Amino acid sequence: MNDIIKDELSRPTVFKKEKPLYFDYVPENLPEREEELRYLVRLFRDVIEERVGSSQSALITGKVGTGKTVMAKKFGEMLEKRRGFNYVHVNCRKHNTGSLALIKVLRNYDKRFPERGYSVEEMLRALFNMLEIRDKYLVIAMDEIDFLIKKSGPDILYNLSRMSDDSLGDYENRISVIYIARDPNFREELDQSTQSTLRGNIINLNEYNQKELTTILNQRIKLAFNPNTVTTETIELISDIASEWGNARFAIELLWKAGKKADSEGDETVVPEHVRWAKAEIHPYMRKELFNDMNKNHLMVLLSIAQLLQNSNKAYVTTGEVEENYKIICEGHNIKPRRYTQFWHYIQELNNMGVIDTSLSGKGKRGRTTQISLPDIPANMLKQEIEKHINTILKHE
Ligand SMILES: Nc1ncnc2c1ncn2[C@@H]1O[C@H](COP(=O)(O)OP(=O)(O)OP(=O)(O)O)[C@@H](O)[C@H]1O
Known part of the structure; x- marks a missing residue:
């Protein structure tokens, strides 16, 4: 058996390492989104500079694979490097009620925070308490917030947006929220008070064009592939296919699958034929x-x-x-x-x-x-x- 492992590991591969192709990988830079990222930072300028008493909310919208999640995470990463700031990313498709979302946030501070027994109001108080004790300021990203709202209504938004008023008594406001949704009209589904806290703080991410996708692909190729293993024609074909959707995730997935195909065929370079094969395999429509x-x-x-x-x-x-x-x-x-x-x-x-x-x-x-x-x-x-x-x-x- 050991020989099989040895044999497989010694096979030539086009990959240097595959991790940069994982969906949750956050690269060092986000090419083609720097401006939007800077805009997000500017929106949170007061929070970052003044801390006390200031909180902010923003909404990021854009179609599938336009970089909403990775942009929020990058912002979070940068924020956490500054003393006194925490960032929690909540996937609301998974944590799809107000309580579940808050439990996910609370467990960032207390791993054993119980799943039951607390109202949303109580959980918010507990959270404020934890932040106060630790002297931390928190940014929560509520990713795919539309799922949560569909499942359990908009109450949680109301609760989160109202935290700045005096309903929480003596607590200082330490929480900011970034909402993420695909639908650019999402804001209109919210109640007046949440809408007004968002004010103009909406960032809509456009679908990527072929040139932008090429830049994004080149970044991943450098990180994940051995030198000269992906041909220019291959990159061109991938960016061309993915630009129909403007979807960077699809582009990266095509690249990855095409690389895998090259490996399994024992080929030293990734060529357009591998891409065509990958496309048939992972057409967005064919995903369950x-x-x-x-x-x-x-x-x-x-x-x-x-x-x-x-x-x-x-x-x-x-x-x-x-x-x-x-x-x-x-x-x-x-x-x-x-x-x-x-x-x-x-x-x-x-x-x-x-x-x-x-x-x-x-x-x-x-x-x-x-x-x-x-x-x-x-x-x-x-x-x-x-x-x-x-x-x-x-x-x-
Ligand atoms: N500007 C960029 N630079 C580098 N990688 C990017 C960029 N934009 C998107 N990506 C990558 O593309 C993939 C999809 O991005 P992301 O998950 O952020 O999309 P999304 O808009 O949140 O999509 P969905 O609506 O499906 O959740 C991720 O692997 C992400 O790292």
Whole structure:
């Protein structure tokens, strides 16, 4: 057996080390996001400089893989290097109620903080106490906050935003919050008081273009690959594919998988053929997690789009066409179709997930209509995937 290990370890590889390709790796610099990062620092200037009595909140929005999480984490890293500051990153998809999110924060200070028995108010007090004793100022990043709100309502935001008023008695305000959400209109879903604490503090991250993705890829190649193992054509193809979504995560994943493929074929360099293979393997549409984020209505809307595009040979369809077909599909599945506003909301959400592209047709305000297209996936392939998932969802109802 030992020989197998020895044999495998002695095989040539294109990788220097794979860690810089992990999803949670935070690189030394964030190329193409420096300006936004500086803006975030400026927003928190008072907190950093004055500490006492000042707290801040900000909202980072942007589509999948535009660097929201890594930017917040980088900010946190920089902050923690300064004396007296702590940063806690909460994944609200995982910690999806106000209490669970707060427990995650509290456990940063007390690993055994109990899971039950305390109200949100009590937990906040406990947290203030801990900060006071340690003389620390805290920035909490609430990543994918939309999930938490969907699951358990906006109360936690209210609680967090209200901490600056006198409801907490003698405590000094030591907590700032960075909210992270994909939907740029997320702010509008919040109550007035939270909205006003966010004021203009919103950073919207654009999708990356091919040039920006190339820079990001080159940084990872330097860190993770042996010299001269990734060809220019390979980088060009990856950045070209990923730029359709503007998604850096997809770009890095393609790079990684392509490298793995090169290794498994015993090739010394990563070439475009490896990328094509990787793309087929990890097409964003083929990821199970993507469908996990969708409810049956999302799936019905998406199915409607896929059907229309498959049958029409057109590059895009209009929302009107999609809605009509959506109603028919719902009927066929014995599901009550939702009204227009809700339907429109699903279209927006699918757009934010990066699974459809929407754009406005023509010029001038009157008579403009939203056009919907699918980024780079055969409609019939998508249809098959959706049908598989619809069946699973309906079975579990
Ligand atoms: N400017 C950048 N420089 C270097 N790496 C980046 C940059 N932007 C994004 N990345 C990398 O791309 C991947 C995706 O980024 P990140 O997780 O921050 O995206 P996100 O916007 O939070 O996506 P999601 O909405 O899916 O959570 C990560 O591996 C991250 O390190």
